[in-house]
Amino acid sequence: MERLCLKIRGIVQGVGFRPFVHKLVRRCGLSGYIKNTSSGVELELEGERPALERFVALLPEQAPVLAVIESMEASYSPELRGYKGFEIRQSQREEFRNTLISPDIGICEDCLRELRDPRDRRYRYPFINCTNCGPRFTIIKDIPYDRAKTSMAGFPMCPDCDREYYDIENRRYHAQPDCCASCGPRVFYLDGAGKEHPGDGIELARAALKAGKIVAVKGLGGMHLACRCDDEALVRKLRRRKQRDEKPFALMCRDVDCVRRICRLSEAEEKILTGFRRPIVLLEKRQPGLDYLSENGYLGVMLPYTPLHYLLFGDDLDMLVMTSANLSDMPILFKNAEALEKLQGIADGFLLHDREIQTRCDDSLCWVLEGREYPARRSRGYVPFPLRMEGTLQSILACGAEQKASFCLSKGSYVFPSQHIGDLKNMETLENYTRQIAHFKRLFDIEPTLAACDLHPDYMSTEYAQSLGLPLVPVQHHHAHLAACMADNGLEGEVIGLVWDGTGYGTDGTAWGGECLTGGYEAFQRFGHILPMALPGGDRAAKEIDRLAFSLLYAAGCDTSSIPGAETYRAMLAAGLNCPLSSGMGRLFDGVAAILGIKTRCSYEGQGAILLEAAAKDDGGTYPILLSGRPLVFDWREMIRAIVLDQQQGLDAGIIAARFMNTLVEMAVRMAVAAREDTGLNRVCLSGGSFQNMYIMHRLPDRLRDEGFKVYHHSRVSTNDEGIALGQLMIANAKWKGKENVSCRTPETD
Numbered sequence: 001m002e003r004l005c006l007k008i009r010g011i012v013q014g015v016g017f018r019p020f021v022h023k024l025v026r027r028c029g030l031s032g033y034i035k036n037t038s039s040g041v042e043l044e045l046e047g048e049r050p051a052l053e054r055f056v057a058l059l060p061e062q063a064p065v066l067a068v069i070e071s072m073e074a075s076y077s078p079e080l081r082g083y084k085g086f087e088i089r090q091s092q093r094e095e096f097r098n099t100l101i102s103p104d105i106g107i108c109e110d111c112l113r114e115l116r117d118p119r120d121r122r123y124r125y126p127f128i129n130c131t132n133c134g135p136r137f138t139i140i141k142d143i144p145y146d147r148a149k150t151s152m153a154g155f156p157m158c159p160d161c162d163r164e165y166y167d168i169e170n171r172r173y174h175a176q177p178d179c180c181a182s183c184g185p186r187v188f189y190l191d192g193a194g195k196e197h198p199g200d201g202i203e204l205a206r207a208a209l210k211a212g213k214i215v216a217v218k219g220l221g222g223m224h225l226a227c228r229c230d231d232e233a234l235v236r237k238l239r240r241r242k243q244r245d246e247k248p249f250a251l252m253c254r255d256v257d258c259v260r261r262i263c264r265l266s267e268a269e270e271k272i273l274t275g276f277r278r279p280i281v282l283l284e285k286r287q288p289g290l291d292y293l294s295e296n297g298y299l300g301v302m303l304p305y306t307p308l309h310y311l312l313f314g315d316d317l318d319m320l321v322m323t324s325a326n327l328s329d330m331p332i333l334f335k336n337a338e339a340l341e342k343l344q345g346i347a348d349g350f351l352l353h354d355r356e357i358q359t360r361c362d363d364s365l366c367w368v369l370e371g372r373e374y375p376a377r378r379s380r381g382y383v384p385f386p387l388r389m390e391g392t393l394q395s396i397l398a399c400g401a402e403q404k405a406s407f408c409l410s411k412g413s414y415v416f417p418s419q420h421i422g423d424l425k426n427m428e429t430l431e432n433y434t435r436q437i438a439h440f441k442r443l444f445d446i447e448p449t450l451a452a453c454d455l456h457p458d459y460m461s462t463e464y465a466q467s468l469g470l471p472l473v474p475v476q477h478h479h480a481h482l483a484a485c486m487a488d489n490g491l492e493g494e495v496i497g498l499v500w501d502g503t504g505y506g507t508d509g510t511a512w513g514g515e516c517l518t519g520g521y522e523a524f525q526r527f528g529h530i531l532p533m534a535l536p537g538g539d540r541a542a543k544e545i546d547r548l549a550f551s552l553l554y555a556a557g558c559d560t561s562s563i564p565g566a567e568t569y570r571a572m573l574a575a576g577l578n579c580p581l582s583s584g585m586g587r588l589f590d591g592v593a594a595i596l597g598i599k600t601r602c603s604y605e606g607q608g609a610i611l612l613e614a615a616a617k618d619d620g621g622t623y624p625i626l627l628s629g630r631p632l633v634f635d636w637r638e639m640i641r642a643i644v645l646d647q648q649q650g651l652d653a654g655i656i657a658a659r660f661m662n663t664l665v666e667m668a669v670r671m672a673v674a675a676r677e678d679t680g681l682n683r684v685c686l687s688g689g690s691f692q693n694m695y696i697m698h699r700l701p702d703r704l705r706d707e708g709f710k711v712y713h714h715s716r717v718s719t720n721d722e723g724i725a726l727g728q729l730m731i732a733n734a735k736w737k738g739k740e741n742v743s744c745r746t747p748e749t750d
């Protein structure tokens with residue numbers, strides 16, 4: 001007999017780790033205890049040496065899906081303490097208890113099997129769940145996390161469920177949302193007029209969907225609008241009703257085989273698509289077409305993630321449009337009454353249930369890049385799981401950006417990024433933002449002593465941050481992007497940051513966005529950027545992108561006569577009237593898309609750039625790259641002239657689009673090389689919304705590696721502005737270090 005002391009570091013609290021350990025201890029025939037510590041858990045076990053070693057080997061292999069084991073430190077000793085049985089010891093320090101709350105988890109294999117088993121007591125019960133799966137974050141009202149403080153409070157457990165709940169050997173041990181048909185929530189179907197129909201709600205919804213109806217379906221974090229996706233006229237009807245003319249719709253497919261029929265699916269993509277987080281994965285279309293669903297080369301696809309979804313598909317529905325039920329820029333609808341009211345005339349029917357959603361949480365959205373998630377929206381299935389940083393952070397609230405708002409809170413070594421919030425210019429969204437901040441503060445018991453925000457004086461998040469009465473660190477937008485990418489990859493020190501996006505407020509008061517920065521959390525330098533362009537009409541030019549085409553052509557000395565309104569824009573430029581300057585990469589993309597005639601008016605953000613990417617046909621060509629000065633400026637005028645020349649010679653717009661992007665890739669590499677020559681830095685971080693361009697992301701990292709760089713991109717938070725809060729937080733933490741107790745003044749900006 002020997003005694004094993006095992007220290008496990010990582011995210012192992014609040015993820016069903018202790019019941020799991022309990023079972024494994026029993027299986028290995030050991031005795032001892034487990035307790036939570038500040039960095040994870042600590043165990044002491046006694047038994048025969050081979051049994052102890054078996055335990056150590058099995059533990060990481062079989063740990064719960066949500067557990068993140070960073071390290072395990074095992075030591076053996078012959079001194080026995082004589083433990084009997086197994087004990088879950090209370091933590092000595094209150095603060096380390098119940099700090100983590102699980103995200104919502106897609107239905108597990110065991111529950112799915114029971115759902116389909118006619119002999120199981122939960123056969124076809126749409127709310128089946130267990131310790132390993134089911135709703136969490138979206139049903140929690142308050143902490144501590146137990147049933148009374150969730151949406152399940154109104155559903156007292158029946159004796160059968162109760163027995164399972166208290167049986168540590170049972171899969172439903174301490175599963176707060178555990179329930180069955182006799183004690184849990186129920187589904188029901190209402191017609192378009194809001195009248196409930198008697199009968200099996202799911203079968204009624206299925207019949208309506210098959211008959212070509214648009215049905216609102218209540219999910220985990222909000223309502224979806226669902227309809228058949230094989231009927232183009234029907235999908236167009238949904239577009240009209242939702243006033244969403246062109247933006248792609250997400251699909252839900254019954255299984256992986258259905259996905260394969262319409263999309264290419266790599267092994268890594270399949271793994272993430274079928275994983276327990278169940279994000280929408282952006283997959284390459286197998287063949288062109290299905291433009292009425294998505295006008296670009298990708299389809300956003302997810303698999304069913306609740307038992308209700310599985311029942312809805314049954315055996316005979318393959319694919320459904322599943323788009324968030326919201327009106328234009330408003331937050332997703334999540335309450336029954338509100339959905340019935342606001343979706344009047346949009347949905348022909350409603351599949352609802354009486355388990356309340358406490359917290360809105362949209363579907364997450366990602367590409368798969370180099371084997372990992374490349375997030376565009378980090379929400380359901382991921383939130384509120386924290387990131388763990390090295391060392392101890394101050395308690396900070398980082399308020400994020402504006403259009404793709406999110407926030408971040410820190411405590412100890414954990415950072416808690418919020419879910420996708422949306423555009424704060426919308427009143428309801430702003431209200432949800434402040435409510436979610438309050439919710440997170442309560443859930444994780446964080447009282448921030450410092451706040452961070454964007455440098456932009458007009459962002460609603462900046463205004464909010466200023467109202468808090470906390471010391472405030474304003475952070476330059478692209479510096480925050482850079483820091484977000486560093487933190488995402490656990491980097492310290494200084495790096496080269498290629499930060500490309502549509503726009504962000506620069507330290508000189510102009511709009512930036514085609515940036516090469518150097519620096520770290522404490523500070524940055526603007527090493528290079530693209531030549532600023534004029535935006536005739538300011539913000540209007542982001543939608544009416546033929547204005548940008550004019551601006552680029554005019555600056556390059558090319559003929560602008562083909563552009564409607566050219567005379568007006570020329571006069572505006574000459575008079576310097578409402579023509580702010582921007583070095584935003586997104587604007588350059590949009591302008592070129594408009595020059596090529598790919599798109600001249602955008603109905604959603606980034607549309608020009610997205611369609612330009614979709615049109616690309618790579619012939620390996622590039623255009624001239626003019627780089628000069630310090631800061632190093634990329635003068636795109638020579639490139640624009642070459643594009644116009646290609647166009648005049650009748651070259652395919654897709655080939656020109658590809659040559660344009662190839663040019664940007666090479667330009668980025670040259671900027672990074674120049675930055676390395678000046679600074680000696682060799683790590684490159686890629687961040688910003690323009691890197692949601694997969695044509696670039698499938699080329700630039702490799703090209704940089706060819707030149708000997710170490711390349712980092714996002715995999716845990718979004719590369720777009722949603723990821724910014726994390727960077728703001730890390731920067732505020734670094735800048736405020738050691739100054740916490742000095743004064744309450746606002747530190748100088750960059």
Ligand code: ZN
Pocket residue numbers: 107108109110111112129130131132133134
């Ligand atoms: Zn389960």
Ligand code: ZN
Pocket residue numbers: 157158159160161162179180181182183184
């Ligand atoms: Zn029950």
Ligand code: FE
Pocket residue numbers: 477481501502503504688689720721
């Ligand atoms: Fe940005």
